Amino acid sequence: SPSNTQTRLLPPSPTKLPIIGNLHQLGSLPHRSLHKLSKKYGPVMLLHFGSKPVIVASSVDAARDIMKTLDLVWSNRPKSSFADGHFYGSKDVVFFCYVLHLLSNKRVQSYRHVREEETSNMIDKIRQHCDSVMNLRDVLSGMTNNIISRVNIGRTYNEGESGIALKAYLEEILLLAGVFNIGDYIPWLKWLNKVNGLDTRVKKVAKGLDAFLERVIEERVIRNKNTEHSRDEAKDFVDVLLEIQNGKETGFPLQRDTLKAILLDVFVAGTDSTYTVLEWTMTELLRHPRVMKKLEDEVRELAPGKTEITEDDLRNMYYLKAVIKETLRLHAPVPLRVPRESMEEVKLLDYHIPAKTQGLVNAWAMGRDPLLWDDPEEYRPERFLNSDIDVKGQNFELIPFGAGRMGCPGMTFAIIINELAVTRIVHKFNLALPKEEDLDMTECNGLGVRRKLPLLGVATPRSS
Numbered sequence: 001s002p003s004n005t006q007t008r009l010l011p012p013s014p015t016k017l018p019i020i021g022n023l024h025q026l027g028s029l030p031h032r033s034l035h036k037l038s039k040k041y042g043p044v045m046l047l048h049f050g051s052k053p054v055i056v057a058s059s060v061d062a063a064r065d066i067m068k069t070l071d072l073v074w075s076n077r078p079k080s081s082f083a084d085g086h087f088y089g090s091k092d093v094v095f096f097c098y099v100l101h102l103l104s105n106k107r108v109q110s111y112r113h114v115r116e117e118e119t120s121n122m123i124d125k126i127r128q129h130c131d132s133v134m135n136l137r138d139v140l141s142g143m144t145n146n147i148i149s150r151v152n153i154g155r156t157y158n159e160g161e162s163g164i165a166l167k168a169y170l171e172e173i174l175l176l177a178g179v180f181n182i183g184d185y186i187p188w189l190k191w192l193n194k195v196n197g198l199d200t201r202v203k204k205v206a207k208g209l210d211a212f213l214e215r216v217i218e219e220r221v222i223r224n225k226n227t228e229h230s231r232d233e234a235k236d237f238v239d240v241l242l243e244i245q246n247g248k249e250t251g252f253p254l255q256r257d258t259l260k261a262i263l264l265d266v267f268v269a270g271t272d273s274t275y276t277v278l279e280w281t282m283t284e285l286l287r288h289p290r291v292m293k294k295l296e297d298e299v300r301e302l303a304p305g306k307t308e309i310t311e312d313d314l315r316n317m318y319y320l321k322a323v324i325k326e327t328l329r330l331h332a333p334v335p336l337r338v339p340r341e342s343m344e345e346v347k348l349l350d351y352h353i354p355a356k357t358q359g360l361v362n363a364w365a366m367g368r369d370p371l372l373w374d375d376p377e378e379y380r381p382e383r384f385l386n387s388d389i390d391v392k393g394q395n396f397e398l399i400p401f402g403a404g405r406m407g408c409p410g411m412t413f414a415i416i417i418n419e420l421a422v423t424r425i426v427h428k429f430n431l432a433l434p435k436e437e438d439l440d441m442t443e444c445n446g447l448g449v450r451r452k453l454p455l456l457g458v459a460t461p462r463s464s
């Protein structure tokens, strides 16, 4: 009844402006601006991005409600003209089932040789540039992109002419995905995207990528007709998805557009996030020689006399695991997770949340909450040594990969890449900042939050 609606308690809201709502309060780093606002308005706030209601949760209880207890209600993806108009439509639950299938633990293990080869190639690259200033971001992103690309489509990123085109398309798509699309929040201003060239750029890159993915799939269909895969051979995602498409594994066919959407999503969701964490980890190690030394000691102690660290060696490296967790606590590359929308009216703590409200969870704010962490601004991996807190979505104070049904399906894969790459670098080289370099920690926001400036470093070979 109307009187009921009036007495329902909505979350506190910062004052909004006509038309734009609270958009002016987001700034260039929304996770930080929303953290500041939450200190004033509390752990559940209602904002308006243009005409769209958005709640922002910054407490463990609210995050648990959205991502676990009520995750079915919050499982809708808000409509986005970018994805819906040009990139094979919105993703549904079926889409997620396929991605989970691709990134199962068993399958992730089967790509061990790819990770070990590509991290070895990275070590060779660093060796070639020893004693001179090196752009570590280029080295780390090159390795990550190659791993994801080999696993996804069976060839390295940037290979041959079409690979160079793929690199350019993906760079553009990552850039466009981070651009604020005014039409999604103030629909009557959609026309602006035509004037400012955004629509044209999106259409161009969507067309190029679609042609590229079609070519990859067609080549594979022809190759597979002529050769039979051995059972043990690690198949890339194109092969696995083509088998599903034929109904071989699931008994029902997979639409071609869904297949292409999955390949694209793995590129977009998997590459930048993974190397961003690697770059932040190396940054924090360079800023904290004490932590770097402890990690070196662990590597030396647990892999004595080894010429090359393998994935088996990582199992007992507890300090390494603490280093990665501590980086993810302070530098979650997707700090507000991927937006979801409530499918129906729902209660969140004591508040009433109307249907079709977007729900953001500020993992960055929770990672720095002094009520949850001692000295939260300090980079101190030791806090995880005698602690059960993990990043796997059970401990809501640390959710860099999200949680629940819609949590990141690539978590295990990303963690192994990070652990192996960091250990191999530390095992082989002493790293230092270029002379007089003052480590700038400024963030910038695109699809994910990364260092504004690429990390530069000087490597010298470590005597064995």
Ligand code: HEM
Binding pocket: 091, 099, 103, 148, 265, 266, 269, 270, 271, 273, 274, 277, 332, 333, 334, 337, 338, 339, 400, 401, 402, 403, 406, 407, 408, 409, 410, 411, 413, 414, 415
């Ligand atoms: C350290 C690296 C990574 C981080 C921090 C990360 C984090 C996340 C987060 C926070 C989400 C959203 C979860 C939610 O909405 O609750 C997500 C979604 C996803 N991630 Fe990751 N991720 C990483 C690496 C990867 C990798 C390596 C892959 C694939 C190989 C991957 C594939 C995906 C996919 C397919 C989605 C779903 C995207 C969508 O909703 O369209 N991620 N990831």
